[in-house]
Amino acid sequence: MSATMTSTSAATYRPRVSDQDWRRIATWGGLCALFLILVSLIGMPVGLDRRILIHPVLSLGYLSLLWIPLVLGYVVSKHVVLEGMAAPEPGARDLVTGLVTGAIGGVGLAVLLLGIDNFNIRDPLVNWSPQLLSLLTYERGLGFGAVACIAICAFLGLVGSSIHVVPATVRRVMSFAAYGLLLFSVLESAISDLSEGFRLEWLTDIMFAKRGGLTLISSVVLALLLGALSVVFGGRVKSATTRYRELEGLERQRASTILFVVVAALCIVLPLFLGTIMNELLANVGLFLLLALGLNIVVGLAGILDLGYVAFFAVGGYTTAVLTSADSPFFAPELHFGITLVIVVVIAGITGLVIGAPVIRMRGDYLAIVTLGFGEIIRLLFMSDWLKPYFGGAQGITNVPGVDLGFATIKGTDPRSVFYLVLVFCALAIYISWRLQVSRLGRAWMAIREDEQVAEAMGINTVNTKLLAFVVGAILASFSGAILVAKVGSVFPNSFMILVSIIILVVVIVGGMGNILGVIVGSFVLIGVLGGPRQPGLLQEFQTFKLLIYGALLVFMMLKRPEGLVPSARRSQELHQEEFLQDVWLKGEDHEAEEASEHAAETGPGGDEPPT
Amino acid sequence: MSHLLEIRNLKITFGGLDALSGLDFHVDEGEIVSVIGPNGAGKTTFFNAITGMVEPADGDIIFEGDSIRGLEPHQVTGLGIARTFQNVRLFPNMTVLENIMVAQHCRTSQLVFGALLQTRAFKREEEEIRARAENVLGFFGSRLIGYRLEQPAFVLSYANRRRLEIARAMATQPRLLLLDEPVAGMNPMETAELTQLIGKLRTEWGFTIVMIEHDMRVVRDVSDRVVVLDHGIPIAHGSYDEVSTNPDVIEAYLGRPAERHA
Ligand SMILES: Nc1ncnc2c1ncn2[C@@H]1O[C@H](COP(=O)(O)OP(=O)(O)OP(=O)(O)O)[C@@H](O)[C@H]1O
Ligand SMILES: [Mg+2]
Numbered sequence: 001m002s003a004t005m006t007s008t009s010a011a012t013y014r015p016r017v018s019d020q021d022w023r024r025i026a027t028w029g030g031l032c033a034l035f036l037i038l039v040s041l042i043g044m045p046v047g048l049d050r051r052i053l054i055h056p057v058l059s060l061g062y063l064s065l066l067w068i069p070l071v072l073g074y075v076v077s078k079h080v081v082l083e084g085m086a087a088p089e090p091g092a093r094d095l096v097t098g099l100v101t102g103a104i105g106g107v108g109l110a111v112l113l114l115g116i117d118n119f120n121i122r123d124p125l126v127n128w129s130p131q132l133l134s135l136l137t138y139e140r141g142l143g144f145g146a147v148a149c150i151a152i153c154a155f156l157g158l159v160g161s162s163i164h165v166v167p168a169t170v171r172r173v174m175s176f177a178a179y180g181l182l183l184f185s186v187l188e189s190a191i192s193d194l195s196e197g198f199r200l201e202w203l204t205d206i207m208f209a210k211r212g213g214l215t216l217i218s219s220v221v222l223a224l225l226l227g228a229l230s231v232v233f234g235g236r237v238k239s240a241t242t243r244y245r246e247l248e249g250l251e252r253q254r255a256s257t258i259l260f261v262v263v264a265a266l267c268i269v270l271p272l273f274l275g276t277i278m279n280e281l282l283a284n285v286g287l288f289l290l291l292a293l294g295l296n297i298v299v300g301l302a303g304i305l306d307l308g309y310v311a312f313f314a315v316g317g318y319t320t321a322v323l324t325s326a327d328s329p330f331f332a333p334e335l336h337f338g339i340t341l342v343i344v345v346v347i348a349g350i351t352g353l354v355i356g357a358p359v360i361r362m363r364g365d366y367l368a369i370v371t372l373g374f375g376e377i378i379r380l381l382f383m384s385d386w387l388k389p390y391f392g393g394a395q396g397i398t399n400v401p402g403v404d405l406g407f408a409t410i411k412g413t414d415p416r417s418v419f420y421l422v423l424v425f426c427a428l429a430i431y432i433s434w435r436l437q438v439s440r441l442g443r444a445w446m447a448i449r450e451d452e453q454v455a456e457a458m459g460i461n462t463v464n465t466k467l468l469a470f471v472v473g474a475i476l477a478s479f480s481g482a483i484l485v486a487k488v489g490s491v492f493p494n495s496f497m498i499l500v501s502i503i504i505l506v507v508v509i510v511g512g513m514g515n516i517l518g519v520i521v522g523s524f525v526l527i528g529v530l531g532g533p534r535q536p537g538l539l540q541e542f543q544t545f546k547l548l549i550y551g552a553l554l555v556f557m558m559l560k561r562p563e564g565l566v567p568s569a570r571r572s573q574e575l576h577q578e579e580f581l582q583d584v585w586l587k588g589e590d591h592e593a594e595e596a597s598e599h600a601a602e603t604g605p606g607g608d609e610p611p612t
Numbered sequence: 613m614s615h616l617l618e619i620r621n622l623k624i625t626f627g628g629l630d631a632l633s634g635l636d637f638h639v640d641e642g643e644i645v646s647v648i649g650p651n652g653a654g655k656t657t658f659f660n661a662i663t664g665m666v667e668p669a670d671g672d673i674i675f676e677g678d679s680i681r682g683l684e685p686h687q688v689t690g691l692g693i694a695r696t697f698q699n700v701r702l703f704p705n706m707t708v709l710e711n712i713m714v715a716q717h718c719r720t721s722q723l724v725f726g727a728l729l730q731t732r733a734f735k736r737e738e739e740e741i742r743a744r745a746e747n748v749l750g751f752f753g754s755r756l757i758g759y760r761l762e763q764p765a766f767v768l769s770y771a772n773r774r775r776l777e778i779a780r781a782m783a784t785q786p787r788l789l790l791l792d793e794p795v796a797g798m799n800p801m802e803t804a805e806l807t808q809l810i811g812k813l814r815t816e817w818g819f820t821i822v823m824i825e826h827d828m829r830v831v832r833d834v835s836d837r838v839v840v841l842d843h844g845i846p847i848a849h850g851s852y853d854e855v856s857t858n859p860d861v862i863e864a865y866l867g868r869p870a871e872r873h874a
Contacts, residue, residue: 432728439727439734440741443706443714450703457663459689459718459784472724 012089017096028076029101032153033108035068040112043127044545045135051541052213053185059213060541061135069105069153073098073160090164102157106150109136113149117142169231176230177223184222185214186529186538190278197273267423271416279415281528283487284535286422287480289523291500292507293429293516294476299505300514301442302469303449304360305368307501308375312474314496315351316481318382318391319344320400321491327399330390337403337486344478352474356467363452375501383493396492403486412487421486425479433516436472445469446514499533499547506554512564521566526550614677616641616820617662617693617788622671624657624844631657632844635671639788644814644821646831648855649841650865655824656698658841659790663695664688675788690718694786696777698793698824704766708756711765711776712745715783748783751809751817771802778809782817789813791823795830803827810834828856840864 039045049061058066077094081087116133137145163171184191184207192204207218214222247255271279291313298306322328323340335343359370382391391397402411403421410417436442444465447455456462485491503526511522530546531537542549557564615638622635631654639645647655660666662673664685673681680688694715703711720741726734749756752775760768765776774794781789794810795803807830813819825831831838831852838855840848842864848855855861 435727435730436724440713440717440720440722440737441724441727443710444717446706446710447703447714447717450705451701453665453685454697454701454703455714456685457665457689457695458715458780459686459694460714461684461686468724 012087014091015088015093017092019093020097020100025076025097025100026104028072029104030108032069032072032101032105032157033111035072036065036105036109036153037112039064039068040109040132040136041125041127042545042548046127046129046131047544048541049135051539052209052211054181054219055209055211055213055215057216060539065109066152066156069102069156070160072105073102073157074163075160076101076157077161077164094161094164095158098157098159098161099154100157102160103150103154105157106153109149109153110146113137113142113145172234173227173230176234177226180226181214181219181223185219188212188214189538190274190281193275193278194270194273196275268420271419274416276415279419281535281537283415283419283422284532285523285528286419286426287484287487288504288507288527288532289426289520290422290429290480290483291477291504292511292519292523293426293433294473294480295504296508296514296516296519297433297436297445297476298469298473299508300519301437301449302445302466303452304466304469305364306371306470306473307368307498307505308355308371308373308378309473309477309504310496310498310500311355311375311378312348312351312477313481313484313500314378314382314493315348315474316344316478317485317491317495318397318481319347319478320482320485321397322391324486325397325400328397329388329392334401337482341479341482344482345475348474348478349471352471353467356470356474360463360466360470372498372501376498379493379496382496394493396490398490400485400489400491402489410486412489415487418483418487422483425483429476429479430516430520432472432476437516441465441468449514495534497533503527503533503550506550510553510557510565512566515564515566518564518566522564525565526553615639615674616643616676617822618674619662620672620674622658622661622673623669624654624661624666625669630844632661632841635841635844635846637839637846639820639822641787641820642814642818643836644810644823644834646835646838646852647822647824647841648826648828648831648838653841654844655841656792657844659695659792659822659824662688662790663693686718689784689786692785692787693790694781694784694788695790696774696781696792696794698796700770700773700777702765702768702773702776702780705764707762707764708749708768708776709742709745709761711780712748712783713741715780716741716744716785719785745783748779751782751812752779771798774798775806782813782819787820789819789821791821791825793824793826795825795827803830806830807833832856 044064045061047061048064049059051060052058053060053063077090077097079088079090113133113136116128116130120128122128133142133145136149138148140148163174166174188208192208195201195204207214207222209215244252244255271282274282291309294312295306295309298304298309320337320340322331323333323335323343324337326332326334355371355374359367359374362370381387383394385393387393402409408417410421412418436445444455444460447458447460448462448466452462484495488495507522507526508519509522510526511520512518527535527537529537529539530542530549531540536543617637617639619635619637622632622637623630624632635658637658647658649655657666661668662680664680664683664687668681671681672679675688675691675693680691680693683691703714706714720737722734722737725731726737746757746761749761755772755775756779760772765773768776774797778791778794781791791810795806798806810821810823810830811834813821823831823835835852837849838852839846840855840858840861847860847864848858850858
């Protein structure tokens with residue numbers, strides 16, 4: 001049997017260098033040029049130039065261009081090999097493919113430079129500017145700039161395609177070093193903050209240049225270090241994760257407990273060594289994580305595409321403000337935050353029911369549109385003159401006190417305390433998500449997501465079950481709203497724009513729908529690095545381009561990786577093969593089995609033979 | 613003694629088309645009844661009507677003495693009628709085990725608080741659900757247990773998907789099992805195996821079974837009675853031998869002799 005399996009795996013052949021698919025190269029080269037020009041005219045190179053990644057040589061602005069030929073060079077020289085077909089051996093031909101693709105992109109950029117130099121169409125295109133020109137020519141004149149553009153792009157295309165050609169170890173070292181450098185330079189502020197906390201300022205001084213960015217020397221050292229690390233540990237990390245996956249019963253439980261204790265300890269101890277800005281950032285990530293975990297139950301588990309999720313965030317916030325602030329215009333009981341939370345849960349739950357009841361019977365697109373409307377209606381209600389006597393209209397409610405714990409007060413001026421509060425609620429939300437996911441209710445939600453009609457036919461009251469998902473999601477969102485208001489000390493209708501709903505949805509989708517770990521990773525990557533709707537992330541310079549990047553990321557993920565950054569372990573094509581082999585094995589003799597499966601193939605899944 | 617399921621004068625219309633009209637039908641406890649008929653005869657529609665997935669235009673459906681017409685599908689399942697689907701509709705991204713566990717929804721009761729507080733009742737119920745699921749899957753021998761329990765349903769082979777669908781219906785603990793073309797697309801060996809199992813569903817599990825099937829050998833081997841539908845109208849019923857020699861039935865399947873000669 002194994003003999004038949006290996007015989008189907010394809011032979012390789014060595015193509016000649018001149019044996020190029022020129023049409024493919026032209027297409028991807030053109031695409032490369034187009035992307036380069038587009039990104040330039042959007043203003044990324046100039047806008048992001050101030051953020052330096054590696055001190056004299058690389059800024060975020062340049063990086064916004066440089067990744068394009070690199071990635072496209074990689075993609076264009078990648079071959080899709082069909083099962084049973086002969087595969088071309090990666091080699092010199094692919095390098096040329098990448099090189100030419102990159103060069104075409106560079107030519108596109110050079111043409112842009114020429115255009116900027118000779119014509120002035122700044123009127124519609126704001127970024128058709130001398131700054132762009134001087135940036136891309138390194139202030140050395142047009143001729144030099146054009147040649148440099150083409151050379152650099154061609155080189156990066158070459159590097160991109162070489163990823164297929166070099167041996168696996170080299171590839172691993174290279175990618176590890178590259179990702180590592182990127183990570184270190186992106187995390188610069190976090191790292192300096194942390195080393196300050198540990199009184200290791202000298203480390204920061206060595207690593208980072210005065211004006212920001214890794215110094216050239218330190219980046220070389222880091223790259224070497226990371227490369228060496230990947231050689232030493234690369235294989236081990238992988239085998240450790242698979243070993244963890246294969247652990248059974250008690251042992252697995254013990255491993256999980258250790259893992260949990262380590263993570264918990266880190267979460268508790270780290271903020272003590274972080275400064276205000278980093279703690280603020282973490283608190284924001286936590287607030288959005290809380291929202292995303294709630295939405296994950298609604299969208300990821302139960303499959304209800306709720307685009308008005310921000311409504312519950314708003315309800316939580318306003319309820320807290322009214323009940324705790326002395327300045328609440330109509331009714332100001334000035335309750336303690338703890339008591340308020342109980343009321344918040346009740347009110348959010350009721351709101352979830354009230355909004356959910358009419359929309360929950362709708363399907364897919366209709367539900368999405370109606371919830372989108374409800375989300376906006378809630379904001380407009382808080383904004384309206386009609387409810388102004390109760391909620392303060394556009395001026396909102398201010399003077400919301402922090403959370404008095406007796407021994408300390410949690411408030412926005414002390415982001416560390418806010419972070420701890422958020423941490424508690426995130427832990428609670430993770431616990432809730434996890435426990436529900438592996439319960440009767442969670443299974444029912446998943447069944448509804450998979451096939452609502454069949455779920456109903458299998459005895460699940462889909463209306464009530466979906467409503468429950470809506471309510472649980474609403475309650476988690478309201479917690480986030482309550483903490484936000486206590487943190488900021490005020491509440492305004494405009495904190496609850498549609499954009500918030502959209503961004504949370506992107507976090508859930510990019511992280512991995514229905515996957516708690518995915519949602520956590522998604523929150524850190526998107527909110528932590530790019531930033532929330534108003535909250536800056538580690539790459540503050542992205543502020544103006546944030547929405548563009550969110551949108552591009554969403555489209556990309558939907559097209560290329562719908563299972564999200566962290567796919568659940570189940571998705572694996574290899575299982576297919578295993579299944580087939582097992583079936584053959586179960587049927588006994590090879591011989592007979594082959595006949596049988598052939599027959600099955602002929603009859604096929606739709607093989608309803610006409611009865612006679 | 614009244615019938616387990618009795619259908620009187622059932623009529624289903626889809627925008628002017630009568631998918632079923634004037635259908636009378638009954639099953640008694642412990643019977644296996646087959647419903648046959650050419651493509652588009654209305655067999656699946658018949659199942660849809662019983663399970664509450666389509667609304668009858670006329671007639672009544674009586675299960676264990678009470679009318680179930682107009683009930684929601686989940687209520688019908690709760691009363692003890694479970695079905696499989698002709699075009700296999702599993703929950704593809706859930707594991708084999710989860711597919712079966714979720715089907716016990718209407719026989720269990722734990723909600724949010726049990727799961728969050730991990731109460732003793734919750735844990736006991738989860739254990740019972742799991743034990744029952746493994747028991748049901750064990751019905752198919754070694755095909756759906758062991759390492760397969762944790763595999764997502766979408767990786768299963770076609771025959772195993774069909775088996776899992778039957779297992780899922782069994783897990784709702786029904787009294788009446790509706791099987792829509794259970795052996796369609798299976799090879800002769802798998803068909804023979806499943807035919808035996810359908811017999812066991814009655815003898816060992818005590819289910820009453822109504823089965824739609826195109827494979828006449830299966831129909832012959834397992835059914836006590838056969839009902840033939842054509843264009844939504846019952847044209848014959850009786851034992852397999854009676855029905856298979858009935859000229860109306862032969863005509864429905866093969867067309868009018870005059871047409872064939874023309
Ligand atoms: N939801 C629907 N809307 C409109 N027409 C329908 C619907 N469902 C079924 N029909 C029609 O009703 C008739 C009976 O369909 P049904 O699926 O019950 O046939 P069947 O006997 O199960 O056929 P097959 O052997 O192909 O499964 C067909 O003409 C079909 O087109
Ligand atoms: Mg049918």
